[in-house]
Amino acid sequence: MSSSIFLRRTLLAAAVALTLPATVWAAGDATAWPNAKPITWIVGFPPGGTVDVLTRVAARKLGEKTGQSVVVENRPGASGAIALQAAAKAAPDGYTLITVPGPVLYATQPPEVGKELVAVATLAQGPMVLVSGMPNAPAQMSELIQAMKKNPAAWSYATSGNGTSQHLAGELFNVSAGTAMTHVPYKGGGQAVVDVVGAQIPLGMLGVTPVLQQIKSGKLKAYAVTTGYRIESLPDVPTMKEAGLKDYDAAQWYVVAAPKGMQAAQVQQLNTWINEVAASAELRPALVASGSIAGKGSAKDAQQFIESDTRKWKELATKAKLDIN
Secondary structure, rough: OHHHHHHHHHHHHHHHHHOOOHHOOOOOOOOOOOOOOEEEEEEOOOOOOOHHHHOOOOHHHHHHHOOOOOEEOOOOOOOHHHHHHHHHHOOOOEEEEEEEEEEEOOOOOOOEEEEEEEEEEEEEEEOOOEEEEEOOOOOOOOHHHHHHHHHHHHOEEEEOOOOOHHHHHHHHHHHOOOOEEEEEEEOOOEEEEHHOOOOOOOOOEOOOHHHHHHEEEEEOOEEOOOOOEEOOOOOOOOEEEOOOOOOOOEEEEEEEEEOOOOOOHHHHHHHHHHHHOOOOOOOHHHHHHHHHHHHHOHHHHHHHHHHHHHHHHHHHHHHHOOOOO
């Protein structure tokens, strides 16, 4: 074979290989990725909450892109710290992911993105909502704040955990409204929702997904969402700013991370896939239900966002003398 023919065939083969998806050209290589085993995607909270629902839909779509099963594993406890520890201990081989919801502040810092974990992509960010299940709940936010100031000891609010975005959003409410409602942390949003619907706890600062149907059915009254924009699934519910707290703005976000040491090429490929998943039609219903906006950007963008947002909330914790033990 002449050298020119050999060169043309080599270039043609290379061009064909570049047009094939990773799952095809990797299939013949036992050491290639991802083709050795299912990908485990860890969630640090019980099933049913916003972070769990978004992750499960995203995992199904990611499985289609990788050609591998993506198994969601719930490891709830300690406001997500147990899951962070599990993810940090996993091999950095591209077969372990974790959805890190934030912002979250800890008294004792568990493994964090940027140290023991590496940011991969931002999946989504969206609001929380202040709700009440009391039959005689004040009709408007202004009336609620008046009642809270008149009898501070009577008011408490439930969240999915200590130091979580919901806890921080509740404390920002106290600072902004001049109230002193007491925080009641749960190990996840599920039981918190049950107790707020049953009026065992007067208020809840919770993710939208687990309370959406109760709000629509009238079992819960929604006072306001925490972001600066109204959401499609609850169009009649005002923002905190519209309800009178002019400086209020809080969002919870969901960043996908992996154990530190994963190959840069794997991080880049996962970032591409997850950005495609976030923008997909399959994820949109879950995003709409939770009021979330699809994430985008590079892994570096995700890391920088985590750092800047965490600084903001640490400043609030210091100002409010927040107890996150």
